[in-house]
Amino acid sequence: MAYVHGYSKRETQRLYEQAEILEAIIHGSTVFGAGEKVLEAGCGVGAQTRLLVRRSPNTEFTCIDVSEDSLACAAQLKKAEAFENVTLKKASIYELPFSEGSFDHVFVCFVLEHLTEPVKALRELKRVLRSGGSATVIEGDHGSCFWHPETAASATAWNGLIRAQKAMGHDPTIGRKLTPLLEQAGLRIKTCSPAWLYADRLDRPLRDGMVDHIIVPMVQSAQEQILTDKLVDAAVYETGIKDLSRVDEIDEGTFFYTWFKAIAVNE
Amino acid sequence: MAYVHGYSKRETQRLYEQAEILEAIIHGSTVFGAGEKVLEAGCGVGAQTRLLVRRSPNTEFTCIDVSEDSLACAAQLKKAEAFENVTLKKASIYELPFSEGSFDHVFVCFVLEHLTEPVKALRELKRVLRSGGSATVIEGDHGSCFWHPETAASATAWNGLIRAQKAMGHDPTIGRKLTPLLEQAGLRIKTCSPAWLYADRLDRPLRDGMVDHIIVPMVQSAQEQILTDKLVDAAVYETGIKDLSRVDEIDEGTFFYTWFKAIAVNE
Numbered sequence: 391m392a393y394v395h396g397y398s399k400r401e402t403q404r405l406y407e408q409a410e411i412l413e414a415i416i417h418g419s420t421v422f423g424a425g426e427k428v429l430e431a432g433c434g435v436g437a438q439t440r441l442l443v444r445r446s447p448n449t450e451f452t453c454i455d456v457s458e459d460s461l462a463c464a465a466q467l468k469k470a471e472a473f474e475n476v477t478l479k480k481a482s483i484y485e486l487p488f489s490e491g492s493f494d495h496v497f498v499c500f501v502l503e504h505l506t507e508p509v510k511a512l513r514e515l516k517r518v519l520r521s522g523g524s525a526t527v528i529e530g531d532h533g534s535c536f537w538h539p540e541t542a543a544s545a546t547a548w549n550g551l552i553r554a555q556k557a558m559g560h561d562p563t564i565g566r567k568l569t570p571l572l573e574q575a576g577l578r579i580k581t582c583s584p585a586w587l588y589a590d591r592l593d594r595p596l597r598d599g600m601v602d603h604i605i606v607p608m609v610q611s612a613q614e615q616i617l618t619d620k621l622v623d624a625a626v627y628e629t630g631i632k633d634l635s636r637v638d639e640i641d642e643g644t645f646f647y648t649w650f651k652a653i654a655v656n657e
Numbered sequence: 658m659a660y661v662h663g664y665s666k667r668e669t670q671r672l673y674e675q676a677e678i679l680e681a682i683i684h685g686s687t688v689f690g691a692g693e694k695v696l697e698a699g700c701g702v703g704a705q706t707r708l709l710v711r712r713s714p715n716t717e718f719t720c721i722d723v724s725e726d727s728l729a730c731a732a733q734l735k736k737a738e739a740f741e742n743v744t745l746k747k748a749s750i751y752e753l754p755f756s757e758g759s760f761d762h763v764f765v766c767f768v769l770e771h772l773t774e775p776v777k778a779l780r781e782l783k784r785v786l787r788s789g790g791s792a793t794v795i796e797g798d799h800g801s802c803f804w805h806p807e808t809a810a811s812a813t814a815w816n817g818l819i820r821a822q823k824a825m826g827h828d829p830t831i832g833r834k835l836t837p838l839l840e841q842a843g844l845r846i847k848t849c850s851p852a853w854l855y856a857d858r859l860d861r862p863l864r865d866g867m868v869d870h871i872i873v874p875m876v877q878s879a880q881e882q883i884l885t886d887k888l889v890d891a892a893v894y895e896t897g898i899k900d901l902s903r904v905d906e907i908d909e910g911t912f913f914y915t916w917f918k919a920i921a922v923n924e
Contacts, residue, residue, distance in 0.1 A: 421691070454825045500796075531803070533803045533807075534801075534803060534913065535835060536798070536800050536801060536830070537833070538833045538834050538837070540800075540830075542835075563803070563807075564738075566803060566804070566805045566807075566911050566913060567805050567909075567911070568906065569857040569859065569909075569911060570805070570857075570909035571856060574907075579859060581859070582855075582857060582859065583855060584853055584855045584913065586851055586853060586915075588849075588850065588917075590849060591836060592836065592846060592848070592849065641840075642834075642836075642837035643836065644833050644834070644837070645838060646801065646833060646915070648850065648853075648913070650855075652857040
């Protein structure tokens with residue numbers, strides 16, 4: 391599958407770090423019951439799976455992904471952490487190998503933004519969800535992001551990632567659209583809220599985590615496409631990455647980003 | 658004083674409506690003690706004053722503004738609502754007619770963004786604040802704003818307001834800078850957090866309040882400057898205003914904006 395961030399070792403590392411840094415913000419209220427069947431669609435390397443299992447140790451998780459390489463990483467993680475309640479399976483989110491109403495809940499995190507047909511995926515998730523079951527969807531919105539000092543070069547470099555993702559037919563600003571997309575798929579939206587991160591010198595570890603371990607590597611993961619396709623001038627890109635990194639190096643630096651978390655029901 | 662939104666009757670109305678719509682978001686934790694002396698600097702027409710008095714009925718408020726017209730509106734409000742604990746006074750935020758340490762707290766809301774020298778104003782506020790007293794500062798950030806559907810014209814129209822405000826030497830994206838600005842002024846920052854609003858079809862009154870009663874009139878208040886100074890092409894502006902208004906007319910429409918609320922101490 392075309393994935394704007396690629397499948398490198400550094401990217402795998404970024405995904406695990408990102409999940410840990412964002413746990414409280416993203417997963418605050420994500421707890422499933424004992425014995426319940428939950429489908430995690432697009433589990434990738436298992437970065438969110440680890441957090442799901444930690445919060446719901448007695449839930450039965452079925453985790454699918456289309457990438458064999460990612461699933462191999464997830465399998466390693468499963469073995470290393472001795473997860474007994476996780477079943478990994480290779481499958482497309484568009485054609486799930488499960489019958490109607492197989493799951494009590496479905497969970498999707500940072501997946502729809504990388505698809506060309508998010509509503510088609512949501513309809514397929516609805517199919518395997520039992521009546522009354524819920525869907526939890528968490529997606530970012532790259533248009534929500536701002537920082538200080540915001541130089542022209544740093545804004546352009548960040549915009550390069552947005553353009554790279556859009557060039558693939560994917561949607562980097564999908565967060566703001568979760569309510570309409572879930573309703574288009576025939577699910578009834580219950581809540582949809584920003585899950586935001588703001589960090590300044592009052593919380594340097596959080597600022598460092600967000601800027602140096604998530605945002606900068608996220609842009610760099612798309613660097614080859616950004617430069618090869620000339621989405622951003624190479625010199626501007628280089629300055630932009632430096633300026634973005636600088637947000638975490640100076641006292642004045644501040645950073646804001648918001649994800650959206652939506653919960654919808656299959657009525 | 659040059660004020661990007663002007664001093665029209667419609668703008669006065671917008672300010673009162675805005676304050677009521679945003680009360681829970683902006684003033685959630687703003688409560689002052691009985692008998693404490695609080696300076697509200699830049700009270701304007703008294704839109705925030707009304708909420709301050711409602712939440713802290715036994716606090717002594719001194720409210721200053723540089724505009725006589727705005728103070729006349731605030732005086733009308735004071736009379737209509739029979740506020741006994743509010744003293745209105747004409748003064749510049751840069752030269753406060755009070756001696757050192759006169760107040761237990763200072764309160765500033767939607768003011769610094771309209772100044773050419775926000776740090777100078779904060780230093781003057783620090784001067785009249787007693788040792789150990791606190792400053793509460795609330796400012797928006799026009800760069801935090803996004804919506805769906807986001808057309809090119811609506812983004813350009815919104816950007817027209819940002820450009821109009823910047824052309825005056827003021828700072829429409831000051832929200833993200835509160836921590837560094839307060840520290841530059843010699844105050845010690847305690848907390849700084851986003852106070853966000855997200856609205857979709859799940860809360861139509863809130864979405865209507867934000868889009869139709871705050872955002873659209875806010876851009877329109879700067880319309881003359883935007884069009885006369887050709888900051889935005891007139892046809893694009895007209896389409897942009899229609900597109901912005903449409904966010905509130907259709908099921909799919911969503912809207913996000915964040916203010917920042919900072920509390921700092923005079924140590």
